[in-house]
Amino acid sequence: MKLPNYVGGQWIEGLGAGSPLLDPVQGVELARASSEGIDFAAALHYARTVGGPALRTQTYAQRAAILGRIAEVLAANRDAYCAIALANSGATKADAAVDVDGAIYTLKYYAKEGATLGATSLSRDGELARLGKDEAFQVLHVNVPLRGVAILINAFNFPSWGLWAKAAPALLSGVPVFAKPATATAWLAQRMVADVIQAAVLPPGALSIVCGHADDLLDHVTGMDAIAFTGSAATAERIRSHAAVARRSARINIEADSLNVAILGPDVNAGDAELGLFVSEVVREMTGKSGQKCTAIRRILVPAARHDQVAEALHAKLTGVRVGDPRNAEVQMGPLVSKVQQQAVLQGIARLERESPVIAGRGVEFRPIDADASIAAFVAPTLLGNDRPLDAIDVHDFEVFGPVATLLPYQDVEQALHIARLGRGSLVASIFSADPQVIERVALELASCHGRVHAVSAEVARAQTGHGNVMPMSLHGGPGRAGGGQELGGLRALRFYHQLAALQGPTSLLRGLTARSVTL
């Protein structure tokens, strides 16, 4: 089966043999993806000139209703999506739920938030402001939808959520979507788009998808388009410096890799609830989606006095994790997404190991349940440790995108903050503490170099949403090496797909616009 691409309002199969999509447990080929022969210039033009105007004639509330219908279509086909996630990504039920249900939840959230914007398609930023002494002439800042296309380039680890978390704010803004999922796991995104197209809930041109390599896609980008990219820092650099992107000043949002920290507060003693919560969270983050999450905990910071206790607790829990074919209900952690990723992670562990010895787990030296290790792409949860975090380099600089994290002791809060900042900008930092002063200090000090700070004490043990979980109402993205991007965060996400303009003119006219617009 070759996955058809949907461009220019038609399903088109790419030319040539294409790239195989494989089952990472059984090694069998599931589908092929090819973008060869796709006329990207024409495809983008169609989205801009057919999809864009059709979306812009609708109000925010009407577009929000469309998002609600997309969520219904996806929910109706949920089982098929989980089956694809299992086959193509080796996802356990829990992993598939994060991706598939996360997408549906995000769409429903934006459907609800969008409905509050009402029967208008105009939004403003702030209120009228006088430009001089005479009140008759003022300025109003308005947000209008971009007249280009939202080019959504996604990573392999979230083929479902990655697509819809970007598409929901774009479509709600009135901007057509052109999706380019990562080739290795494109099947799920392609199937979802096919179901949405089949259900005819969107106007023509509002949604396109190309599976397979990006080819000359970015050569045809214009200054009116918005590129939302998620992937590695290396690809991000290529996209950022792409000649057409740079020359035409195309708008670009980058979500790249990140060396996220979890910090155990200095106040936490043996036997405290926060200690147990911390250990469980680290294990969940290392093993959920087999560690293939951009928000996963990579650096585990503990007070030196608690180091050995945490190391022992993590060792015990990680060695007990059942790794194997997710078709077996006993299995808790599946494979990596491909043999290529397995090799990359094993090489990454070897590199980290040069300065941080392994404490628990040994790469591939274990027997996965119900799987042939020579065919499948498994890596055991692997915990490393480094007693001299201030002298270490790779642990703060080199992301290993798998079930891998490093335990680092710190002497005091000042030092913990310093170590966290050595990551040069990350998506998320978490602090586990019962001391409100510690939490406040860590949160405010780390907010400048993290997109999100997640604080957990025993009182929020049940309510907390998880270090690595990205909630649509909360900002996702981080400064510096995390890419400098900003996604989600409620209706803030819509700003990326709007142009802000200052309207200077007669106060009476601007008052009329104010009355017809909503604040974004």
Ligand code: NAP
């Ligand atoms: P990747 O290799 O950088 O690929 C990401 C996407 O970019 C894929 O769709 C890829 O297509 C496409 N691409 C590659 N070269 C391109 C080019 N020259 N022009 C346009 N598109 C191009 O990343 P990955 O291996 O899929 O994902 C893993 C990485 O993503 C990790 O480093 C992880 O930290 C990061 N990530 C970050 C976040 C976040 O929100 N910050 C979330 C998830 C993952 P092909 O697949 O066809 O090559």
